[in-house]
Amino acid sequence: MAAQPTQTHQDAVAAEASTEQHDPYWHTSHPPSTPELPSYPLHSELTSTSHLDSKSAMETTTPRASIETASDRTSKNKLTARVHFFLVFSALCVSSFLSALDLTTVSTALPTIVADLQNDAIRFSKHRPNTPSPLPKPGAGGTYIWIGAAYTIAGMAILPWTGGLCEIWGRKAILLTSLFFFLFGSVICGASHSLEMMIIGRVLQGVGDGGIISLSEIVVADLVSLNQRGTYEGILGVVWAGASAIGPPIGGIFSRKNRWRWLFYLNIPITVLAIIMISCFMNMKTPKADVRSKVKSMDWTGNALLILATVGLGLALTWGGARYKWISPAVLIPLVISVLLFGAFFYLELFKLKNATVPRELLNNRTAIGAHLTSFMHGVVTMGIIYIIPTYFQAVKLTSTIMSGWMVLPFSCTVAFVAIGFAISIEMMQRYVPQNHLGWFFTVLGVPLLLLLDLDSKAATWVSVQVPIAIGCGILFVAPQFPVLASVAVEMASKALALQLFFASFGQTLGIMLAEAVFQSSVHKSIKSPIIQTLAANGSLPFNIEDISSPYSMHFSALRHLSPEASHAVRSVYNSALHDVWILLIPFAAIGWALCFLIKELEMHDEVDERFAADVRDEDDDPEKNALPTPKVESHEMKQKHQPTHSIETQ
Incomplete structure (x- = not known):
């Protein structure tokens, strides 16, 4: 019993070393000998320990003292x-x-x-x-x-x-x-x-x-x-x-x-x-990771297809019915190309x-x-x-x-x-x-x-x-x-x-x-109606009627200066649109x-992705509590084994 706290600490260090050996890509700023506790108050659970006798306390205190000194130096500037x-x-x-x-x-x-x-x-x-x-x-x-x-x-x-x-x-x-x-x-x-x-x-x-x-x-x-x-x-x-x-x-x-x-x-x-x-x-x-590895791991092909498809679709939808007719080549060509590019994007992303x-x-x-x-x-x-x-x-x-x-x-x-x-x-x-x-x-x-x-x-x-x-x-x-x-x-x-x-x-x-x-x-x-054409012909509309075709094509304040008949006619055009x-x-x-109705009720996760969690120091700065044995840390592979299966099964 006396040596159990020390053994627990050694297990934690060994587990963390194993984690870094198998998954060196993810970096934490904590020293290897001090695995981090869950940090956020919404997810944190304090770790309790059994009573330690004097011998175990001495065995644990000696190595922890030097470790905590190094940890204190690295975490002194961290926020809680x-x-x-x-x-x-x-x-x-x-x-x-x-x-x-x-x-x-x-x-x-x-x-x-x-x-x-x-x-x-x-x-x-x-x-x-x-x-x-x-x-x-x-x-x-x-x-x-x-x-x-x-x-x-x-x-x-x-x-x-x-x-x-x-x-x-x-x-x-x-x-x-x-x-x-x-x-x-x-x-x-x-x-x-x-x-x-x-x-x-x-x-x-x-x-x-x-x-x-x-x-x-x-x-x-x-x-x-x-x-x-x-x-x-x-x-x-x-x-x-x-x-x-x-x-x-x-x-x-x-x-x-x-x-x-x-x-x-x-x-x-x-x-x-x-x-x-x-x-x-x-x-x-x-x-x-080094910059070359990061650049190499970026999805250049997929995102190039996505950007081109998005711009093509934007061109078609922007010009259609406004600058060109919907059936004109200027609209149909970018529309068809964007659809093909979207199809290629999702095919490559999902399967290749x-x-x-x-x-x-x-x-x-x-x-x-x-x-x-x-x-x-x-x-x-x-x-x-x-x-x-x-x-x-x-x-x-x-x-x-x-x-x-x-x-x-x-x-x-x-x-x-x-x-x-x-x-x-x-x-x-x-x-x-x-x-x-x-x-x-x-x-x-x-x-x-x-x-x-x-x-x-x-x-x-x-x-x-x-x-x-x-x-x-x-x-x-x-x-x-x-x-x-x-x-x-x-x-x-x-x-x-x-x-x-x-x-x-x-x-x-x-x-x-x-x-x-x-x-x-x-x-x-609507502006081709006889009423609007008559008002435009006799000068009742002090602007080009083509200028009223867009929600932001003119200052609407000009409508307040029209005659009641002209104002009602133009406002009716807008209301109908x-x-x-x-x-x-x-x-x-x-x-x-x-x-x-496709959505089903699934259990909501009670955990976060620890690879990108907050890098903060412990809430409690009490040296006695900091001297408690460090809890055992699971490797990334072990965490994946315990991942809930409900979230990825076909619903």
Whole structure:
């Protein structure tokens, strides 16, 4: 009995040495002789020991003294688990706030940005008469759509790659890289005086935003086990919804000539704050390998196919119905090529590539497939509504951009409260299927209610119709992640999250482009009516009627200066186009609910991926407690043997 504590310590050292011998890729900063205890307060369990006699205490104390001295020197500057969690999670909230704020402020100010850049192009062509003619008018629907599309397509293209990149280079490196991309993109956009410069900045912002969104979720998964993550997912949802709520009013305030640039400059201090917090406080375990091995292990083939497919699809959806007809070669060729590239991507990823971005384990059961597909459908419906509903208030109700921002507060605030409430309910109930079905029920109910909005809708109407769809969107902002992660092993969490966010982002991009295409197509048909043509012929419309075909093609304030007859006619055109968008989204909502029935209730993990866990010092600095025998450490191979099988079986 007397020698048992010493033997336990030796076993621990031997086990850890075996782990490093078989798995040298993963690096921890703790010395080999001091295996780490589970660090986070949400997952930690204190290890108790039996009574030690004086002899065993002496045997244990002597070797531990020298070991602890070395450990103290290496861990002296480390944060405790609680402090580290608070600081890192706060930094993730700042990053999420930044992403949502940029999306909502810029979308609100887009009419001003488009008009200002168009004026710059005209002035430039006048000063240099030998230059080509000015860029196409925004109302023509072709080129200026890329101010928004470049951002969303770039973010969507990079999302699946982030899951693999952060496993190769570490969470901190990829998150900081994403923040720097976003920072540089914001500076370029703020200084832009041409469409080309603006698109370059938006592409950089989009790449950074994709990394920020993905790494925020992945790091939370590294810090908190799935069965305890509801509260924190809810908090991130509140942060996102809060930024979405204040974004439109801020965008409206700065929607004035040359002041829109401050929307991008506003990102700079927030991004710098996030970079400082991540650099100073985030301390996660990182992979240990030489640069050549890391570069070689990256999935270059798969991600090249994915990026090309995404850009091709973006071209087709952006030009279709706006710049070219849907049946024109300019639309069909990139559309067909993108479909073929997507097919090649998934075939290689699932069956051929060794270091796949989307390994087969992510899609080998019905629960995972159902959750990914519902994320896609939710993205289509939600972003189609978020993108287009401000147009109702500005073009139909004739409010200012600032007021339209306040008028969507019922939607934004409801999303925030519902997201955190139902995320906590998932944690408390340890179930996620009822919440997913409830979210789709409110979505299917809420989309048709938007058809009640018309020219004469009272405040009670436009407030109340926003609530049901907001409840559905709020629930589905957080609920699909739980079946995605419950259906795979914890070691696959980062790639599973990146794939789920890709499907959601894909849906959001498609939702925006479909809403834009249907809106423009409907307006183009309506302006050919005899009433609009007569008003245009007799000078009642002091603008080119082609300029009203886009949700951001002109300043809607011009409609307030029309005669009552002309104002009613143009507003009716917009209202009819909006109704076509709502009708378009109804089948997507119905299909989303049908796909939800693929999701089965699985047990949620109570562990995290220790390869990327927080590298922190113990909570308790009591030397006597630190001198207790170190618990036995399982090797990576042994952990895989004990991995729960329910998460990877075919459902």
